[in-house]
Amino acid sequence: MSSQHTIATRIAQLRQIIAQHDYNYYALDAPTVPDSEYDRLFAELRELEQQHPELITNDSPTQRVSGQASAAFTQVEHQVPMLSLGNAFAEEQVLEFALRAEQALGADQSHNDLFSPAVTVEYCCEPKLDGLAVSISYEQGVLVRAATRGDGQTGEDITANVRTIRNVPLKLQGEGWPEFLEVRGEVYMPKVGFEALNQRALAAGQKPFANPRNAAAGSLRQLDSKITASRPLEFCCYGSSTEGLADRHSSTLQRLQGWGIMISPEMQVVESIQGCLAYYADIGQRRAQLPYDIDGVVFKVDALEQQRTLGFRAREPRWALAYKFAAQEEITELLDVEFQVGRTGAVTPVARLKPVHVGGVMVANATLHNMDEVARLGVMIGDSVIVRRAGDVIPQITQVVLERRPSDARPVQTPSHCPVCGSQVERTQLVRRSKNKQVVSDGAVWRCMGxxxxxxxxxxxxxxxxxxxxxxxxxxxxxxxxxxxxxxxxxxxxxxxxxxxxxxxxxxxxxxxxxxxxxxxxxxSKRPRLARLIFALGIPDVGEETAKVLARALGSLQRVQQAYPETLLWLPEIGAEVAHEIASFFADSHNQAVLAQLAELDVHAVDEGQPDVEFQACTTFAGFIEQFQITGVASTNAQRLAEHFKTLEALFAADWLDLSSIARMSKNTAQAVQDFIKQEGQRQRVLQLEQQLIDFGMHWTCQREQVQAAPLAGQTWVLTGGLEELTREQAKARLELLGAKVAGSVSAKTNCVVAGSSAGSKLTRAQELGIAVLDEAEFIAKLAELENQ
Structure with a gap:
């Protein structure tokens, strides 16, 4: 046997031994050799590789730090979005979460059988580490990419830095891992390491970090991975976006642990939400003794099939919840209140505080939300106040210590003029129709009129x-x-x-x-999709999801501009206040001028057209009558009026005898209806509302159009791997325009999978299920064919 072969064999042996020791130490927390022995093996490997650089591989333990400092982080698009979790701060919220989940699962399993037994739900409980969320990808068992969470869709490539974290395996242990594996977890800094890091910083005359989370985030985003390598970071996995690893979340984590990936030793599966609450109480009592910071616990429905049934809402899963610990509180002095002006003109009071440590962070400012909150607290400048970090993040004042109020305390005054431009500041007005009256009330927000x-x-x-x-x-x-x-x-x-x-x-x-x-x-950017254009306008209280509802339901910016608040209330997830904000925004002359200018400059939505067919004839005559808020006319009497008169014209022509003849309708209610229909102003407004419903195709007498279905209507497509000619967002948008739903996982209901470069488990799953697969060239050709039909 040649000398070269013997050296290569020894290098491979050393790498395997060191990887096993890393696994024992980090994943199992059960080291089998002293540090001195580990160091000796590592030194031997490094020396052999230095003598034979041609034998060095990227997955060698010695190559955790390599290359030059990066000039910047490149953007990485997550194949499956990294969603955030819903938060709970009280036990009632946790119980509501469980009730919703168990009712949904019960309905699904019982097929609407009210007499079937309640469904049993097991939850996987884990501590919520206070660090930075990252994803780590492996191909053929070798680490190839790591990225920050970013905005959930796009993060930053931090592969070089994550490679330096000692408990992150560069190559997976064991066998049976898929061709492509993506794991997700938290990078954090243990308490001991954080204290040592700050001691070194102080000794060097540098500013210490405020808390372990900031230290972890700052260390992970260093442009020079050698700096990251010098920081005591660790990684803990809380899940994987790769499908088919197991049928339960807890089993998935245990399988990942078998491949050398660290999971929380505190993970526990419980049978009910009461078990979750007991776990929360236990971890809470031991929180100070844990070797790392946590800001709560996470409960996840353990069975993956149940997770799929529950699905998602907006940007968070319905099957998981973060139960946060109560924030730590401190007393400090309110030095002043300043006013900031936001995008919508809202003038918001901000408390300037005498700096104080709250939960390990120096706090000098706190939100006061609005002047109603100032009045509720009864806070004055100069007061001693109790400050807490809501959800361990946002500082806010919770209470005034009245016995400490100084004699020179000053009230907080809303500025009469904008602190930025000097324009008038006015309080918003909320206009609501109630019991045949227009009720005007003060809103909570003051706005700069500039x-x-x-x-x-x-x-x-x-x-x-x-x-x-x-x-x-x-x-x-x-x-x-x-x-x-x-x-x-x-x-x-x-x-x-x-x-x-x-x-x-x-x-x-x-x-x-x-x-x-x-x-x-x-x-x-002149040809956005309608939902993007509506969202871009910055209408108060209109986020991305509401913008999508408006775009889909009304089909054009002109209809959105024209829509009455009462019309908007027929759309899903739009309440009275949001409808009022939308109508007020488009009634404003300044906004009208800007919209007119955009139109003149040829900025318009590429997908304007008719309202979606699902909203045609979506109103009912009874519901329309109920909107009038006539005294005594709720849903039941509205239904009676609708069935009796059939049309608005007949209702307006009714007299006392007609109204009083309706079965089970009281004389007082009949009189209230007659009083309403006699008012000319009310009649005109109702007729205008009805005409708009007709114009928009939403009237109950409208016929649903027999339109040709979009080419991919009813189909579910999945995008996986990297695309070169299109971004993932562009590909998704074009598929949605063709009527397809773009899903994040492959199932038996998937119609087609688009597989780009480095496609992994989703491609494998599609092939196993016999689902059609297109490469990027075939996909682009298919889009062109469908779009030209």
Whole structure:
């Protein structure tokens, strides 16, 4: 046997031995050799590799730190979004979560049989580590990529830094792992390591970290991985996006542990929500003794089939909940209250505090939400106040210590004029119809009336308008927008589309190529999808999901602009206050002018058309009558009136005899209805509302159009792997325009899978189920074919 072969064999042996010791130490917490022996083996491996560099491989333990410092982090799009969890801060919220889950699962299993026994739900409980969420991907068992959570869709590539974390295996242990495996977990810094790090910082005259979470996040985002390697970081896995590993969440984690991936030793499966509460109480009592910081516990429905049944809402799963610990509180002094102006003009009070440590973080500012909250607290400037970090994150004042109030304490006054632009500040008004009356009440928000002439509102409105989930104008960061506003080049979102090459070139940091790229990005944003355009406008209380509802239900920006609040109330998830905010936004003359300018500049949605067929004839005559809020007319009497008169015309023509003849309707109610229909102003408003329902195709007499279904209507597609010609978001958008639903996992109901480069377990699953698979070239050709039909 050759000398070279003997050395290669020894190197492979050492790597295997060291990997096993890492597994014993980190995953099992059961080291079998002293540190000195481990160090001796590591030194031998390093020496052999230095003598024979041709034998070095990326998965060698010696290669955790390699290469030069990175100039920046590249963006990584998660194949499956990294969703956040819903939070609970009280036991009642946990019980409500369990009740919803168990009722949903019970209905699913019983097929609406009310007499079937309640479904049994087991929960997997884990401590909620206070660190930074990351995903780590393995191909053929070798670590190939790691990324931060980012915004859930896109994170930063931190592969080089994660490779330096000692308990993250560069190569998986054992066997049976899939071709592609993605694990998710938390990178954190143990308490002992954090204290040692801060002692070193103080000794070097450097500023210490405020808490272990900040230290972990800062260490993981170093551009030089050698710095990350010097920090005492650890990783704990809490799940995997790879399907088919097991049928339960807990079994998935145990399987991952068998491949050398660390999971929480505190993980426990309990049979009921009462078991979850007992686990929470136990961990809470032992929290201070744990070797790491936690800010709560996480409960997950353990059976994966039950998780699939429960599904998701917006950006969080219905099968998981984070139960946060009560925030720590401290007493400090309220030095002053300043007012900040937000994107919608809301003037918000912010407390300036005498700095105090709360839960390991120095707190100098706290939110006061609005002036109603100031009044509720009875807080005055100079007071001693109790401050806590809500959910261990957001500082807020919870109480005034009245016995400590000084004689010179001053009341908090709402400014009469905007602190930024000097415009008038007015309190918002809420207008509601109640019992045949228009009721006007004070809102909780005070607003600067300067609108886009206010630099604070303009700057925040532009930041929102250009954001990735809105108009998605790449290259327009906050600093550039600040320049555009300060130099008065941009006074509204429409002005972005008027910028010239010469104007951009004069901005700090721009040269020929960057100026042309920015103008190209702005021009390329002129054809957004309708939901994006609505969201970009920054309508108060209208987030992405509400924007999608408006786009789908009404089909055009013009209809959204014209819609009465009462019409909007027929749409799902839109309540009275949101409907009022939408109508008020489009009634504003400043907003109308900006919309007109955008239209003149040829900015319009690419997918405008007719309202979705699901909203045609979606109203009922009884529900329409109930909207009038006539005294005594709730759902039952509204139904009686609808059945008796059939049409609005007949109802308006009714007299006392007609109304009093309706069975089981009291004389008082009949009189209230007659009084209502006699008022000319009320009649005109009701007729206007009915006409709009007819115009929008929502009236109960409208016929559902027999439209040709979208080419992919009713189909479910899955995207996996990396695409080169399209971003994942672009591919998803084009599929949705064709009527398809884009899912994150492969099941028997999946119609087609698009497999890009490095496609892993989803492709394997599709092949096992015999589902059609397209590569990127075939996918693009298919899109073109369907879009041209």
């Amino acid at each position: 609108r886009l002439s206010c630099q604070a509102q303009l700057q925040q409105a532009l930041i929102h308008f250009v954001a990735r989930r809105a108009m998605d104008i790449d290259g327009l960061g906050e600093k550039i927008i600040e320049q555009l506003v300060t130099t008065k080049l941009v006074a509204s979102p429409a002005d972005l589309y008027r910028l010239s090459y010469e104007q951009v070139l004069e901005l700090d940091g721009f040269a020929d190529l960057s100026a042309r790229n920015l103008l190209s990005a702005i021009a390329g």
